[in-house]
Amino acid sequence: MNAPAAKPFVEFDRVQKSYDGETLVVKDLNLQMPKGEFLTMLGPSGSGKTTCLMMLAGFETATHGEIKLDGKPINNIPPHKRGIGMVFQNYALFPHMTVAENLAFPLDVRGEPKSDREARVRMALDMVQMGAFGARRPAQLSGGQRQRVALARALVFEPELVLMDEPLGALDKQLREHMQFEIKHLHERLGITVVYVTHDQTEALTMSDRVAVFNDGRIQQLAPPDELYERPQNSFVAGFIGENNRLEGTVEAIEADKAVVRLKSGEIIDATPVNVTQVGQDTLVSIRPERVEFKPEYFDPGAHTIEAEVLEFIYMGDSFRTRMRVAGHDDFVMKCRNMLGQQRLEPGRKLQISWHPQDARALDPM
Amino acid sequence: MTDAVAAAAPTTRATDGRLTTADGKPLKAALARAQARNKRRAFFLVVPLLLFVVVTFLVPIGQMLSMSVNNSAFYSWKDRDTGDTIPLMVDLRGWFNENEPGTEPDEAAYAALAAGLAHARDIKAIGQIGTRINYEVSGTRSLFTGTSRKAERMEPPYKEAILDADEEWADPEIWAAMRSASKAFTLDFYLAALDRTRDADGNIVKVDEERAVYILLFQRTFVLSALITLMTLILGFPIAHLLATLPLRHSNLLMILVLLPFWTSLLVRTTSWIVLLQSQGVVNDLWVASGLIDDGNRLQMIYNRTGTIIAMTHILLPFMVLPLYSVMRPIDPSYVRAARSLGATSWTAFRRVYLPQTVPGIGAGGLLVFILAVGYYITPALVGGSSGQLISNLIAFHMQKSLNWSLAAALASLLLGAVLLLYWLYDRLVGIDNLKLG
Numbered sequence: 142m143n144a145p146a147a148k149p150f151v152e153f154d155r156v157q158k159s160y161d162g163e164t165l166v167v168k169d170l171n172l173q174m175p176k177g178e179f180l181t182m183l184g185p186s187g188s189g190k191t192t193c194l195m196m197l198a199g200f201e202t203a204t205h206g207e208i209k210l211d212g213k214p215i216n217n218i219p220p221h222k223r224g225i226g227m228v229f230q231n232y233a234l235f236p237h238m239t240v241a242e243n244l245a246f247p248l249d250v251r252g253e254p255k256s257d258r259e260a261r262v263r264m265a266l267d268m269v270q271m272g273a274f275g276a277r278r279p280a281q282l283s284g285g286q287r288q289r290v291a292l293a294r295a296l297v298f299e300p301e302l303v304l305m306d307e308p309l310g311a312l313d314k315q316l317r318e319h320m321q322f323e324i325k326h327l328h329e330r331l332g333i334t335v336v337y338v339t340h341d342q343t344e345a346l347t348m349s350d351r352v353a354v355f356n357d358g359r360i361q362q363l364a365p366p367d368e369l370y371e372r373p374q375n376s377f378v379a380g381f382i383g384e385n386n387r388l389e390g391t392v393e394a395i396e397a398d399k400a401v402v403r404l405k406s407g408e409i410i411d412a413t414p415v416n417v418t419q420v421g422q423d424t425l426v427s428i429r430p431e432r433v434e435f436k437p438e439y440f441d442p443g444a445h446t447i448e449a450e451v452l453e454f455i456y457m458g459d460s461f462r463t464r465m466r467v468a469g470h471d472d473f474v475m476k477c478r479n480m481l482g483q484q485r486l487e488p489g490r491k492l493q494i495s496w497h498p499q500d501a502r503a504l505d506p507m
Numbered sequence: 508m509t510d511a512v513a514a515a516a517p518t519t520r521a522t523d524g525r526l527t528t529a530d531g532k533p534l535k536a537a538l539a540r541a542q543a544r545n546k547r548r549a550f551f552l553v554v555p556l557l558l559f560v561v562v563t564f565l566v567p568i569g570q571m572l573s574m575s576v577n578n579s580a581f582y583s584w585k586d587r588d589t590g591d592t593i594p595l596m597v598d599l600r601g602w603f604n605e606n607e608p609g610t611e612p613d614e615a616a617y618a619a620l621a622a623g624l625a626h627a628r629d630i631k632a633i634g635q636i637g638t639r640i641n642y643e644v645s646g647t648r649s650l651f652t653g654t655s656r657k658a659e660r661m662e663p664p665y666k667e668a669i670l671d672a673d674e675e676w677a678d679p680e681i682w683a684a685m686r687s688a689s690k691a692f693t694l695d696f697y698l699a700a701l702d703r704t705r706d707a708d709g710n711i712v713k714v715d716e717e718r719a720v721y722i723l724l725f726q727r728t729f730v731l732s733a734l735i736t737l738m739t740l741i742l743g744f745p746i747a748h749l750l751a752t753l754p755l756r757h758s759n760l761l762m763i764l765v766l767l768p769f770w771t772s773l774l775v776r777t778t779s780w781i782v783l784l785q786s787q788g789v790v791n792d793l794w795v796a797s798g799l800i801d802d803g804n805r806l807q808m809i810y811n812r813t814g815t816i817i818a819m820t821h822i823l824l825p826f827m828v829l830p831l832y833s834v835m836r837p838i839d840p841s842y843v844r845a846a847r848s849l850g851a852t853s854w855t856a857f858r859r860v861y862l863p864q865t866v867p868g869i870g871a872g873g874l875l876v877f878i879l880a881v882g883y884y885i886t887p888a889l890v891g892g893s894s895g896q897l898i899s900n901l902i903a904f905h906m907q908k909s910l911n912w913s914l915a916a917a918l919a920s921l922l923l924g925a926v927l928l929l930y931w932l933y934d935r936l937v938g939i940d941n942l943k944l945g
Binding site for chain 2 (some may be wrong): 197200220225230380
C-alpha cells in the first residue's frame with residue numbers, strides 16, 4: 142500500500158482551487174491513490190482538505206489541473222454520474238423519508254427493479270446492524286444510528302470510491318472510537334477505496350492506510366500512520382501529529398544519520414537530520430514525550446544528556462506526565478508508562494535526561 | 508453507603524407509591540405550588556391582549572353570526588325614545604302559525620294584516636317592515652307604506668278593502684315573504700346567500716337566473732384566490748430560494764426589496780397598477796411603441812379580472828415569500844448534495860429531496876395568501892371593474908348600499924365557514940403543526 146500502484150485509481154494532477162480569484166485555497170495538489178486504499182486527508186480547518194473532497198465529489202470545480210478517476214478525467218462529469226458514495230458530516234439523511242426509503246433512493250434513481258431494491262436495502266441495513274430500523278424516520282434515531290444509516294446509504298449502490306467528510310465529528314468519544322473500527326472493518330471487507338477527511342489525528346492514525354497532512358493548501362506529508370508519527374518530514378507535521386517537545390538550535394556537526402545540535406541556551410544534543418544538510422543551519426528538534434528517558438541504564442551509550450528540572454507531576458492513569466524545564470523551556474514533557482515500580486518524580490528535583498538520537502529529529506525551523 | 512444515598516435523594520416514595528418531597532408532601536402539589544406564581548404573572552401579562560382579542564375579534568364575530576339569523580324587522584320594533592321593544596304584526600304571525608304554508612289568505616288573514624299595518628304606521632315602524640319584505644320581493648316597500656296609510660280607515664271585509672287599495676296584495680309571493688319574515692330567527696338569509704329562496708308553498712327553490720349572483724361570486728372568489736395563490740407560489744419560490752442561499756450581505760438587500768411593498772400604502776400600490784396597466788398606461792404605451800400591438804388594439808388589463816389578478820398577486824407576494832424563506836433557510840445544502848452524489852439528477856434531487864422539505868412553507872404561504880385573497884376588498888374594488896369583483900365587494904354592497912345587514916352577515920359567515928373548512932382540510936392533509944410562518 143505504501144507506494145502507489147502502477148495505475149492509480151484516483152489521481153489529482155496539479156490541481157489548484159480559488160474561490161475569489163485572489164487567494165488559492167488548494168495549491169498545486171498532486172496525489173495518487175491505488176484501488177482499495179483508505180486515505181485520510183488530515184489538517185486544521187481551512188487547510189483545503191474539504192475543498193479537495195468536494196472537487197472529487199463534483200460539487201466544486203477545480204480552477205486548474207485535472208482530477209482523474211480510474212484513468213478518466215472527471216472534471217466535466219456532473220456529480221450524479223461519477224458513481225461516488227459520500228457520507229456527510231451532518232449525515233444528510235432525508236428527513237421526510239424512512240430509513241429504508243433513504244437507502245432505496247440511490248437504487249430508485251438508478252431505475253433498479255423494486256424486488257432487487259428491497260433485497261439490497263435489507264442487506265445494506267444488516268451490514269451496519271440496523272436491520273430492525275428500516276421503518277423509522279431519521280429523527281427517531283440516535284447519532285450513532287444515523288451515522289450507520291448514512292454509511293449504509295453511501296454503500297448500498299456499491300460504489301468503488303466512498304468519500305467521508307468528518308463523518309464521526311458529531312459523535313461522543315466512545316461511540317466515535319467504536320465507529321472508527323466499524324468503518325475500518327467495512328473497508329477491509331468490501332475492498333472499497335475510501336477518502337476520509339478529518340481534523341482528528343487519532344482518527345487518521347487509527348483508520349488509514351496512508352494519511353495526507355494538509356496545511357495552507359498543500360500536502361505537507363503523505364505517508365502511512367507509523368511513518369508519519371515516527372518520522373515527520375517537517376515541523377508542521379511533527380507539531381500537528383501527536384504531542385511533541387521542540388528545542389531550537391543550530392547544527393554543530395552533521396553526518397549521514399546523526400547531527401549534533403547546539404541549543405540556544407548552550408547545551409548540546411543528538412538528533413537525526415531530516416531537513417538540515419549543513420553545519421550552521423537553524424533547526425527545530427522534535428522529540429516525542431514517550432521517547433524521553435531519565436533512567437541512566439536506558440540511555441544510549443555515548444549519547445549526550447541534558448539537565449532537566451521537574452516542575453509538575455501529573456497522574457493520568459495509564460501513564461505519568463512529568464513537565465520539566467529543559468534548556469530554558471518550561472513546557473518540556475516526559476511521559477512514562479504506569480508500570481509496577483515506576484518512579485514518581487517530585488517537583489523541584491534536578492536530573493539528567495536523554496533519548497536515542499533516532500527519536501530526536503532535526504527539522505526545518507518554523 | 509445506603510444511608511448516604513437515602514439522605515441525598517431529594518424525593519422518597521410514600522406508602523401508596525406516589526412521589527413525595529423530602530418532608531412528605533405530594534410532589535405534584537409541591538410542583539404546582541412552585542409554578543403557580545410564575546403562571547399567574549404570565550397570565551397578567553397576556554390579559555390586555557386577551558381582552559383586546561375578545562373585544563375586537565370574538566365579539567364582532569359573534570355579532571355577525573347572530574345578525575345573519577336575525578329576522579326581527581317584521582317581528583318587533585325598538586322605540587328609539589323609550590327603548591322598549593314593541594311586537595309587530597302579532598295577529599298576522601298568529602295566522603301564519605295556524606295555517607300551513609301555501610294556504611290561500613282568508614278574511615282573517617287580511618284583517619290581521621290591516622290591523623298590523625295600521626299599528627305599524629301608528630308607531631312609525633312601517634318603513635322597517637316594508638324594507639324587510641323588499642329584500643325578498645323587490646318593489647314592495649311602497650306597497651306597504653301606501654296601503655298602511657289607508658289601513659286605519661279600512662272597514663270589513665278587509666280582503667276587499669286591501670285588494671282595493673292595491674291589487675298586488677293578492678300575489679302569493681308577498682304572502683310567502685311575509686311568512687318567512689314572521690319568525691324572530693331564520694336561516695333564510697343563508698338561503699338567499701346561496702341563491703335559494705322559498706316559493707309560495709314554502710319549498711326551497713333556486714332564484715331566477717338573472718338574480719342568482721352569490722354562488723357565481725363565491726366560485727369566482729375561490730377560483731381567483733386559488734389562481735393568485737398559485738401565481739405567488741410560482742413567482743415567490745425562486746425568490747425565496749435565492750434569498751435563502753445568497754450570502755447574507757446580498758440577501759439582506761433582496762429581503763428589503765421583497766419587504767418594500769409592506770412599507771408602501773396599499774392604496775398607492777393599487778393605484779400605481781392603474782397607472783401602469785390602463786389602456787393609455789405605461790405598459791400599453793411601451794407595447795405600442797415597440798410595435799407588439801397597434802394603437803387601435805390596446806389591451807384592456809385593468810378594471811377587469813386580469814387587473815384584479817395582477818394587482819393582488821403583487822400585493823400578496825411577500826406573504827408567500829416570507830414563510831417559504833423561513834423554511835428554506837435552515838435546509839442544509841448537503842441534502843441536495845447527498846442526493847446528487849447518490850445518483851440523482853439536479854431535477855430529481857430538487858423534486859424528491861428539496862421540494863418535500865419546503866412543504867411546510869408552501870402550505871403556510873399558500874394558506875396565508877389564499878385566506879387573505881378570499882377576503883380581499885380594496886384592490887378588486889379599485890381595479891376589478893365588474894368582472895373582477897369578489898364576494899367581499901358584495902358584502903360591502905349589502906353593508907353600505909342595500910343595508911341588508913343580515914344578508915351581508917350570512918355571506919360573511921359562509922366565507923368564514925369556508926375558511927375554517929380549509930383550515931380543517933389543511934390540518935387533515937398536511938397537519939397544522941407542520942405550518943411554519945417564520
